[in-house]
Amino acid sequence: xxxxxxxxxxxxxxxxxxxxxxxxxxxxxxxxxxxxxxxxxxxxxxxxxxxxxxxxxxxxxxxxxxxxxxxxxxxxxxxxxxxxxxxxxxxxxxxxxxxxxxxxxxxxxxxxxxxxxxxxxxxxxxxxxxxxxxxxxxxxxxxxxxxxxxxxxxxxxxxxxxxxxxxxxxxxxxxxxxxxxxxxxxxxxxxxxxxxxxxxxxxxxxxxxxxxxxxxxxxxxxxxxxxxxxxxxxxxxxxxxxxxxxxxxxxxxxxxxxxxxxxxxxxxxxxxxxxxxxxxxxxxxxxxxxxxxxxxxxxxxxxxxxxxxxxxxxxxxxxxxxx
Ligand code: ADP
Ligand code: MG
Numbered sequence: 401x402x403x404x405x406x407x408x409x410x411x412x413x414x415x416x417x418x419x420x421x422x423x424x425x426x427x428x429x430x431x432x433x434x435x436x437x438x439x440x441x442x443x444x445x446x447x448x449x450x451x452x453x454x455x456x457x458x459x460x461x462x463x464x465x466x467x468x469x470x471x472x473x474x475x476x477x478x479x480x481x482x483x484x485x486x487x488x489x490x491x492x493x494x495x496x497x498x499x500x501x502x503x504x505x506x507x508x509x510x511x512x513x514x515x516x517x518x519x520x521x522x523x524x525x526x527x528x529x530x531x532x533x534x535x536x537x538x539x540x541x542x543x544x545x546x547x548x549x550x551x552x553x554x555x556x557x558x559x560x561x562x563x564x565x566x567x568x569x570x571x572x573x574x575x576x577x578x579x580x581x582x583x584x585x586x587x588x589x590x591x592x593x594x595x596x597x598x599x600x601x602x603x604x605x606x607x608x609x610x611x612x613x614x615x616x617x618x619x620x621x622x623x624x625x626x627x628x629x630x631x632x633x634x635x636x637x638x639x640x641x642x643x644x645x646x647x648x649x650x651x652x653x654x655x656x657x658x659x660x661x662x663x664x665x666x667x668x669x670x671x672x673x674x675x676x677x678x679x680x681x682x683x684x685x686x687x688x689x690x691x692x693x694x695x696x697x698x699x700x701x702x703x704x705x706x707x708x709x710x711x712x713x714x715x716x717x718x719x720x721x722x723x
Contacts, residue, residue: 476520580670643695
């Protein structure tokens with residue numbers, strides 16, 4: 401997650417290889433390993449537990465001070481977010497979150513800070529009955545929080561990035577771009593309770609993820625930005641897609657605070673929303689009221705954006721290049 405936020409993106413511009421190339425080159429050995437149903441490359445790993453009818457889903461995410469959250473972020477918000485981003489990866493697999501461990505690095509053991517941190521941590525975890533079962537505590541120059549979470553899912557039923565097929569509809573849950581807008585406001589000294597709250601306290605779509613099992617053909621959670629994450633899903637499925645930019649759902653707060661160009665940039669490229677993006681044959685999700693159709697899976701490769709029917713290229717400053 402080197403690219404996780406606009407924050408991270410600017411800091412890591414000089415990285416010699418990008419995150420995914422780095423993982424592919426040094427860590428992904430592409431070997432079949434006993435017990436591993438899905439390894440590197442999805443939102444979580446799927447591990448078999450023979451004889452139980454269940455599989456485990458394993459995820460981990462790290463938040464680094466001044467990279468993934470501004471240093472002024474409250475202890476409770478840091479902890480809440482560290483749990484929520486992991487819940488979101490579990491949700492993207494359609495699994496039920498069960499247990500977590502916590503590795504916490506901090507410069508000092510300030511008691512007030514720890515009381516608040518624990519409050520935020522358990523608020524997020526208790527909402528989904530996730531138990532803290534271990535961890536590690538170390539001293540270090542800045543705050544680094546790693547949560548490792550395990551979920552469970554009926555064997556063979558997990559949602560993957562790789563199941564989309566041509567003709568499926570592309571959906572997103574909730575509204576998109578709010579967290580990036582909220583972070584931009586936090587960084588510029590502005591405020592908007594709703595938008596900043598969407599960055600600081602993302603609500604992972606755990607229930608929706610579980611309801612998508614057997615109905616969505618593929619799913620991913622939106623951590624790095626809609627276009628980038630949707631491309632990962634399409635690539636993993638070996639298909640292409642088309643989205644109608646005007647149908648990407650935006651919040652009223654976003655519409656009232658930001659002009660067209662800027663809100664499009666937040667919606668297409670901003671990260672940290674922790675909504676789900678999934679594909680499904682239309683009729684199978686008609687009862688999900690928190691999901692909006694934004695486009696269609698195609699047999700071509702690559703992702704095409706359309707605005708008023710025209711094909712439009714966006715770069716990540718939000719600039720539109722018409723073809
Ligand atoms: P997410 O945003 O859901 O965390 P990504 O799209 O960033 O996932 O995917 C990267 C994939 O590579 C995931 O399957 C992740 O588990 C894996 N991954 C990331 N870093 C490493 C690493 N250092 N070693 C092994 N696998 C990694
Ligand atoms: Mg993910």
